[in-house]
Amino acid sequence: MVFLRKYLESCGCEPELIALIRLVSRQMGAIRKAFLENQMYENTLNASGELQAQMDTWADNHLIRVVGESGLVRELASEEQEEIIRFENSRCEYAMVMDPLDGSSLISTNLAVGTIVGIFEKGSVLQPGSKLRAAFYTIFGPLTVLVVSVGKGVQSFAWDPETEHYLLLRDRFCVPEGSQYGTGGVRKDWLPAHLKVLEYFDQNGFKIRYSGSFVADCHQLLVYGGIYTYPGSMKKPEGKLRLLFEANPLGFIITQAGGRITDGKQNILDIMPEKPHQKTPIYIGSKGIIDTIEKIYSTT
């Protein structure tokens, strides 16, 4: 039986990084419990102007408190916080980015949602995704599953509530090519290049799968291949999803599993962020399909 801590040690991770990954991932029991009493929406908007679910703010407040008290993180940026938070008393220099509860519009439907985290070794949270030291997400499905990369491939672990340990579920993911896709947005607003991409999928017999939860859809493509996209549109050329909190941690993980992430023109992991809530169009998934999408973009 392989435990999360043993796995991280075998990768040569420093004790403080292991402590941080374990600390945050161990909060999933508390977050999972909180769903029962937090099914509604708040009357507040987040920094992207989206209505916050009660679980968004619950998970955000909980993780900020736990991470702040740990003394492990110097700087924290959250999808649910306007400003970057600095913990002056921290004994470590890690900078952490998080989407405390991704897919929150699905809470009332009981479909899979999760938490997304990226960790930089030091410095600011405003760094390209390629500089991440580690990234992970959790997904609340029938099991609570943790998918993690410390730059040495991608593994998944399942939370055992009885022993309170994460146990290795799957060793070394490798994104298969696959032939399924999910796209966010509204057809009448899509740009010509995206329409051509969809035409390519139709012509090549791709199957549609889109849940409305980025973590769940990315987890699916990690297993089955294919791609997820939330493109730019005529109304929102920058797309919907955030570079820091969603694109970079998932892009890092999928890249570590042999896949790719692009905005259609460039590797998203190379983008230098200018502000915490910066958005980006996203195509993430199997390498061959992303290569094809970039070709379509370069000729449209």
Ligand code: AHM
């Ligand atoms: P969230 O972080 O507030 O949940 O928003 C991001 C979510 C993604 O998980 C998902 O892929 C997308 O937004 C769904 O958007 P839409 O409802 O427009 O399809």
Ligand code: MG
């Ligand atoms: Mg999100």
